[in-house]
Amino acid sequence: MAKIPGKPVRGSSSGRPIMVLFDVLGKRWTLRILWELHKGKAASFRDLQSKCDDVSPTLLNSRLKDLRALNLVVLDDEGYTLTREGVSLSRKLAPLDAWANEWAKSLDA
Amino acid sequence: MAKIPGKPVRGSSSGRPIMVLFDVLGKRWTLRILWELHKGKAASFRDLQSKCDDVSPTLLNSRLKDLRALNLVVLDDEGYTLTREGVSLSRKLAPLDAWANEWAKSLDA
């Protein structure tokens, strides 16, 4: 069941876009799927599955449905790819990689 | 059970910092808690609960434990606050609000 901005979502009756986004990103594998698609261009269903540590097909399909409904991912001849919106979102997420590395260092110290 | 970068986490044996981050952000309420703390400075447990649509105390405590173990949140005299690392992470997340608004517009069109 996909959520569309403007409609209420889990834990927020407002339907504010940021809450809709948090709702979907707060589900397991969503961030990872976006991450893998961002790195590697188009991927088949099974490709994606193996990139995502062999996530179960049930859940992968469920997440892809969500992401397609939210216009972040599409399935075309090449396989699954990010839409324009999906690319722009993943660009916002990209800096988290460098951030996480610095963070990990600070945890060691 | 908190996860520390360098150790394997759900769905990733590598323990890469970004995967540890995705693991915790991919749990329900984590993004929301960071968001609310980012907006509103220190908050008591019960304050946070009401800001987060009355999330159950069980889960709120569980997430706060995770976030404290990962050095993103602390509890002091004032209540719960973001650490320096927590602030720097939430700054990376802040642009998502504007992004989500644009995204919502594009979905309407």
Next chain:
DNA sequence: CTCCTTTGCTACACTATATGTAGCATATTT
């Protein structure tokens, strides 16, 4: 001191979500 309120938080029964394996139906390759 006693009573009342607020704090962070736990217990527990219930529901929803995620996992893992098997395998189907269609399309393409050999």
Next chain:
DNA sequence: AAATATGCTACATATAGTGTAGCAAAGGAG
């Protein structure tokens, strides 16, 4: 025709999240 690869569903099991009640400790008021 047989083999392979595709996206995906079924289903039983395990894990994660929810909601209500309430406890123990700390502080304030009388």
